[in-house]
Amino acid sequence: MKKALKLTAATLLALTAGLALGILSGCSTSLPPITGTYINDDGDTVTVNTSTNGLNITYVEACQTCGAPIPLTASTPLVPAECDNCSDIRARHQQRSTLLPSRLQPLSGRKNLAQQERLRSESLYPVSAAAAGLTAVDPRAYNGWPGNCPGCDIDAWIMQCLITSFDYPCSAIYNKQVTLSGVIASADQALNRLAPNGLLFLTISGHGSHTRDLNGDEPSGQDQQLCLWDGKLLDDQVWILLNRIRTRRPDVRILMISDTCHSGSNYRSSRPMAFAPGISKRASSGSAEPNLLHFAGCSDSSYSYGSSQGGVFTTALIDAFDPYLTYAQWFNTAAALMPASQKPVMEFTGTYFGDHLIFK
Numbered sequence: 001m002k003k004a005l006k007l008t009a010a011t012l013l014a015l016t017a018g019l020a021l022g023i024l025s026g027c028s029t030s031l032p033p034i035t036g037t038y039i040n041d042d043g044d045t046v047t048v049n050t051s052t053n054g055l056n057i058t059y060v061e062a063c064q065t066c067g068a069p070i071p072l073t074a075s076t077p078l079v080p081a082e083c084d085n086c087s088d089i090r091a092r093h094q095q096r097s098t099l100l101p102s103r104l105q106p107l108s109g110r111k112n113l114a115q116q117e118r119l120r121s122e123s124l125y126p127v128s129a130a131a132a133g134l135t136a137v138d139p140r141a142y143n144g145w146p147g148n149c150p151g152c153d154i155d156a157w158i159m160q161c162l163i164t165s166f167d168y169p170c171s172a173i174y175n176k177q178v179t180l181s182g183v184i185a186s187a188d189q190a191l192n193r194l195a196p197n198g199l200l201f202l203t204i205s206g207h208g209s210h211t212r213d214l215n216g217d218e219p220s221g222q223d224q225q226l227c228l229w230d231g232k233l234l235d236d237q238v239w240i241l242l243n244r245i246r247t248r249r250p251d252v253r254i255l256m257i258s259d260t261c262h263s264g265s266n267y268r269s270s271r272p273m274a275f276a277p278g279i280s281k282r283a284s285s286g287s288a289e290p291n292l293l294h295f296a297g298c299s300d301s302s303y304s305y306g307s308s309q310g311g312v313f314t315t316a317l318i319d320a321f322d323p324y325l326t327y328a329q330w331f332n333t334a335a336a337l338m339p340a341s342q343k344p345v346m347e348f349t350g351t352y353f354g355d356h357l358i359f360k
Contacts, residue, residue: 124195127359129163129170130186131156132178134206134229141231147207150308155205155259158310158318163201166359169193170201178206179230184241191249199359200245200254205311208260210300224266224300226258239268246290246350253353254292255327259311261303263296264345291350295331299345313344321358328354 133156137147156172163170173186187202194200207227225232245252258266297304297313305312313334320333331346331354338344348354 125168125193126195127168127199128190128193129201130190131159131172132204133174134178137227138229149207151306151310152205154310155314159203176229178228197251200252203257205259208262210262224262235266235268242290254290257295259297259304259313262300264299267294289349293348293354296345298342305342312342323358326355
């Protein structure tokens with residue numbers, strides 16, 4: 001099981017302020033401002049490094065009883081920590097839980113959280129986002145399979161940091177929250193904050209799978225699926241949800257990022273048409289379609305890889321990020337950073353906006 005990452009307010013402020021500085025000053029294919037060593041409110045030490053292999057976070061916490069250092073990698077108890085000599089190790093491990101968004105709400109600039117929430121509740125934004133990450137699934141919904149997938153919480157968290165560094169709202173949900181109703185509620189919340197002609201930024205990291213196509217709309221004979229906490233979501237169902245957004249807000253552009261296995265067309269599988277190098281368009285059904293740009297970590301028949309420090313694709317997108325790139329350039333730059341064993345896919349429906357600058 002992926003262990004939890006806890007960063008306190010002071011640490012998050014240092015991280016996201018550094019990230020914002022790097023982004024707004026136009027840093028290139030890496031994000032050095034987010035790296036470094038920080039001291040949090042409790043006097044604990046956090047060291048952060050990034051690379052195409054992952055977001056490397058080392059947390060060193062002092063025992064609350066004797067003061068001895070407790071080194072942890074991307075993990076810390078959500079209660080005051082004690083060393084092995086001061087507490088039974090089994091009890092300490094039981095105190096570690098899955099990632100909690102309330103403990104990972106990134107700060108932006110010098111605004112405090114209460115001020116951010118007030119501004120967000122009263123304002124509309126040109127970009128609004130929702131991120132989801134699952135390090136496990138409910139075994140009861142998967143015939144006993146726990147679906148351990150370490151690092152997907154880091155993917156959701158770092159995407160949230162990226163968005164909020166521009167002072168745009170982004171909610172993140174994890175594990176038990178990533179149900180069908182949770183995904184819909186999160187997307188609706190993001191949509192309600194979105195200004196006219198805005199960008200809805202949706203990202204998910206976790207397991208993906210495929211199954212036999214039952215309605216005959218798949219040339220491959222396979223439907224792609226997203227593995228949510230409480231069950232699998234077919235690509236046909238994702239397409240219904242995307243068109244629900246289009247019906248409510250036809251002005252909206254949607255950027256959807258899927259860092260899952262078999263994700264190439266998990267938004268709605270059908271035969272793609274060649275459009276440009278690295279880009280394909282879903283074969284039109286003849287009816288209106290959402291204005292969607294989809295970044296997938298791999299093709300329908302392939303796998304997305306990662307570790308407890310994050311997914312290869314998400315990490316490459318963070319390393320490649322530059323606000324002066326277009327969406328297509330962002331994707332292609334990230335793809336060039338990835339190993340030959342994993343080839344991401346970009347497709348679109350509706351009106352193509354991959355030639356727009358990011359967040360523009």
